[in-house]
Amino acid sequence: MIELQDYETIKNDLEHNAIDMYRNPELGDEEYRAMRLLTTELEKHGFIIETNIVNRPTAFIATYASEKEGPTICYLAEYDALKGLGHACGHNLIGNMSVGAGILLSKRVDETGGKVVVVGTPAEETNGAKVTMAEEGIFDDMDVALMVHPSDVSSESGDMLAIDPLQFDFYGKAAHAAGNPEEGINALDGVLQLFNGINPLREHLKDDVRIHGIITNGGDAANIVPEHATAQFYIRANEREYLDEVVEKIRKVAEGAALMTGTEVVISNFELSYNNLIPNDTLSNLFTKHHKKFTDHTIHKKEKSTGSADIGDVSHRIPALHPYVGMNCPGVKAHTPEFREQTITEDGFKALEEAVLALANTGLELLENSEVLEAVKKEQAERFKK
Known part of the structure; x- marks a missing residue:
């Protein structure tokens, strides 16, 4: 298991980067500073970086591969801001959640076998790069795609329109x-x-x-x-x-x-179309199990979403996860100044910690337990049959 003391080794770097992104918000496909912050952190921990993916200059793929065969765990990083509101959707946390999880899992992958990939996906708010990436087969050789979104309260991964x-x-x-x-x-x-x-x-x-x-x-x-x-x-x-x-x-x-x-x-x-998110309850339950180990707050059951995100296109290729980790601010909704300010509070950083540890341990169990991964893939196949 990946423990809190493991997170402590990267905590200051992740929080520093989250604050830097908050202070220097960049719109979709213009996230040059955020991309450099995240890729520099990954490179420091032995990841091989490739940029300008699918002709998007601020997109990247960071890879840490074991010499042993095994599954590929993908973490999706978002880091674009909202026009006029900055990081009022919490992407300054999302990018660091995925980067942190990727780094912690990379410390175990030499033992378990497999590969850890962090995919930097620009412009989720407008012209989501995940759509183009899915169309061009970027995810086809990966086994699962994982990410977490900050919210007012924690809730399970569900669907999206x-x-x-x-x-x-x-x-x-x-x-x-x-x-x-x-x-x-x-x-x-x-x-x-x-x-x-x-x-x-x-x-x-x-x-x-x-x-x-x-x-x-x-x-x-x-x-x-x-x-x-x-x-x-x-x-x-x-x-x-x-x-x-x-x-x-x-x-x-x-x-x-x-x-x-x-x-x-x-x-x-006027922007790219997004597919609906196909839920995977097996994957969601696995994440929730690990999230409960690191939080004192209630994790709410999934609710019917009325929002949309480009992770929907990823979920039409491979099993995908998109739960919410709460920042202890019930009723404060995304795309507001109040939500933006919450991302750099003690509660915002606690959400960052919980997400990194839950994501990393979800990835670790998928690497260590082939039966769990097969159950995730079986559910994906059954949902496509329907």
């Missing part, structure tokens, strides 16, 4: 809105009819569907008929298959809105 971020650009014809409006074609009318058409559609969709959007461009001036208007929507559902059906309905609404207003519409993705 698939998401399509769609942009609707309507094109019309400009004209003076007072002088000769009859010569214009109002692109904003197309956007408004899109909203009007989506609203009654909600009644006929499953309860898990979430549709939320904004108008990002409504025209240039009130006295000019808008020739171009744009709306962006996030569309989510429990499963990719049903989300595809919903998106097709919304595409038809957009086409109808264009037909009604005499405009033309172009539909595109």
